Amino acid sequence: MVSGTARRLFGGVVHAFVLIAFSVLLAFPFYWMLITIFKTTNDLYDLRNNPFKFNEKPTLEHLQLLFHDTLYLRWVGNTAFVGAVVVLITLLLAVPGAYALARLTGRWGERLGIGIFLTYLVPPTLLFIPLARLVAILGLQDSLWSLIVVYPSFTVPFSIWLLMGFFKSIPRELEDAAMVDGLTRFGAFIKLVVPISVSGILTVVIFSFTLVTQEFGYALTFISSKSHQMVGVGVPIFLVRGDVYYWGSLMAACLITSLPIALLYNVFLDRFIAGFTVGAVK
């Protein structure tokens, strides 16, 4: 029995060690951002200093620089605007589309659903070259509208896939009962199915919005002027002046943008993962 206890203790230690090691490894860059934000420039660039502690008094200079002397807030605004419009377009296309494929078109709809999901696998890095020319032809170069037109290409397929699973889990009897009570099929969809699917729809909202904030390739390709940037491109590319990296402000922008997105995403992650694993887990 002694060996059993020792074994369990050993297992516990290994378990704790694995968790701590991975947490440190994965979260370290964000901790490093946090420390960097409040260090004075002298402190950051003195090689004799221990980088893990504050060798000089913490400062707010980097935050002031970020908020007063850069376009950071403008980029956040651009991102919020594009995100909001893309979410709206995604909902208008994906909610009815997913319902139709889940309920009204039988096996055929199922196949079409898988087909749509496969388009999610076509990467931006294959499409951005032809799209760059299409955007130029439409006269949308350097306009946020170019992103608004293109981003639904990846938010719609995945949202349809997620919502199809969601709608299938609603008992058919509910809609049948509503239709017996005199609603049309479409009326039942609007008045019954949509309201009880609020949590699924909310998942799509959060998911689409976070995807927009994470996108990099299209924003880098289509947007050229500094003031029209999205936050994900503006910060890493345009906050650098020439070859000079303002690490303090840069890290502040990264952390301040990442944390709210991470928190939002985290809340809805389980549903999101369910979308990826449909078919492989029952």
Add this chain to the structure above:
Amino acid sequence: MTNRKLGVLMFSPAIIYVLAVVGVPFVLAFIYAVGDVKIASVGYHYVGLANFRSVLQSPTFRRSLYDSIVFTIGTQIVVLVGSTILALALKDRFTGRGFIRFLILLPWVAPVSLGTIGWKWILDSIYSVINWVLIHLHFVKPFDTPMWLGDPTLAMLSVIGVESWRLLPFSTVILLAGLTAIPRDIPEAAAVDGAGFWRTLFRITIPMILPIVSVAILFGVIFVFTDMTVVYILTRGGPYDTTQVLPSLAFFTGILGSDLAEGAAISIFLVPILVAVAYFMLRVASRSEVG
């Protein structure tokens, strides 16, 4: 109105939109690759396989193809091993699991370009904190520190490391979904029969989560093989194109070099992998439908 008609009416806007913004450019990518389009040109002339010929002769392209393969496979190995260990550690409930989960997920849920710029600071040529630690542990001498992004081998290891850092949480939660779906009584029965931790792991757990592991690998391959963000921000493909991958090369050639035709030809080389992944994906999907 019949169900079918209403259905067609409800899903056609979505299908048409997706066809317009994915289907059309997908086809155009092939058309451009066999033509002579520049970013501002108006005409189009068919040039056959000339672009592919010039691409295949370019040493930069061959290097990028090789780098892409190393980058993708290297990342998959790190991620697969790491996420399997981490998912096993996270499987059972314990105090603080929610918080640990949040920390572990950060790299995946934060915007990729911003997380990567954090790494650029950590791997800085002069102020790298890693180098500071290495110096103080007396592993390296001051003024002779590793150039993480300046040395070809280290730069490749760095981009693989950062891409793995980014993908590990995603793979972990997918595997976790597979692990929690294993009925509890199966490992318990194995324990009663005298199977230890390793025996249960290799004989029961791993075989049972194989389908979901394949899902994690398929998505992982797609994400890594087609990603240009990490490379673009960390190294811009340097030093001397030793970390250049196909997506970043397509960007530099097609967009910055405004040679759309050649850029398109480069990105076409992504397609075979995508087709292979889509094929395996469909097989996984249909197998679980039957079983």
